[in-house]
Amino acid sequence: MASSPLSTTAYASEHFMEGAGAVLFRLSDRKICLIQDRATGEWLLASGRRNIDEERQTAALRGVWRKTGYCCRMLPITLKTWAPLCYDEGELDVVDEAREEAGTCEPFMFPHRTSRSGAFKITWWYVAAMNEQNPAPEDTEFETRLFDFEGAAQTLTYQSDRDVVHKAIAIFRTSFAELLGDVIRWALDDQWCPGAYAQQ
Template identity: 40%
Template sequence: MAASPYATTQYNSEQFVESCGAILFNLSDSQNKKVCLVYYRAGDEWLLAKGRRNCGESRHEAALREVREETGYKARLYPVTMRTRAPPMDEQGHMPDKPRTYQDLTEPFMVTIRQLGGHNANDIKMIWWYIAVLEEVGIECDGGEKEFMPKFFPLEQAKKMLSFQNDAAVLEQAIHLVDAC
């Protein structure tokens, strides 16, 4: 049996966890776009809403649930134009594996892979990122989880508020995709 010509790492189900998150935008005022960050009280950190995917739950359902739980806001996925290596839904025959531009996608726009360390240095967390908007503008949030405090910020301020550079890179890409629409 031949080895794959590609560098490959495999993880069994005990070695990885999937998380999903969404960058929640308020686009009701196109001249004053805002994004929701969550303040995690215990860590004194500003973060993007995300959390673990439950068994049997789709990734996009997990992303929207986590936004609701951590921010208290109902959201929906926001379609954007983006490049992806995924083939179109109506793929006919073989398509080369290369990036293509598609309009109105609500697919993950980024994935983050973190090495978790701990007792097994090979454990990882995969975070699938989506873009979302408020389902209803002007509706107050219903609280969300008590360890988080949601707050909307203008886009440039939000980039500076985030506690971690990796989150800022995710937000930067989300802003780019939303601004291109």
């Protein structure tokens, strides 16, 4: 039996787990929301484990809402991706390379590591905007604080989170260099907290 010339690793379902989270921007003053674990003092990005049959975007929004207390929505961004557009399927002229696409809510990064339980864990990271009409979050196991771009990157405890934030900031600047006013108006409307995660 022939073996693939490419490096391949396969994980059965009992040996991997998925998480999803978002770098949460407050658009009006270009701040990033971080959380601090009150028990350990660690500064982190908000995320959560994906539930069975849950869409990854929904898992990310739910995880951010639970950890920060802020309702949020995915922020359409410009990024390079290997994912083809829907109408590209079956087309012969689709180039097999990373292409720049605008207005997408695709994940922009996924770090992977071995969890404390020994499972292979990946976390899908998105860019999101908070609902600025929200009241201040109530006390939870996490403290929530807003930082400017440089402060957020310097405050995070883990290098992997700093890498995620640096990439999110670069994407944010590329995506909204000329359209920030329109994006802020879009983010301030009242269509927030879809029932898919707000009631969980």
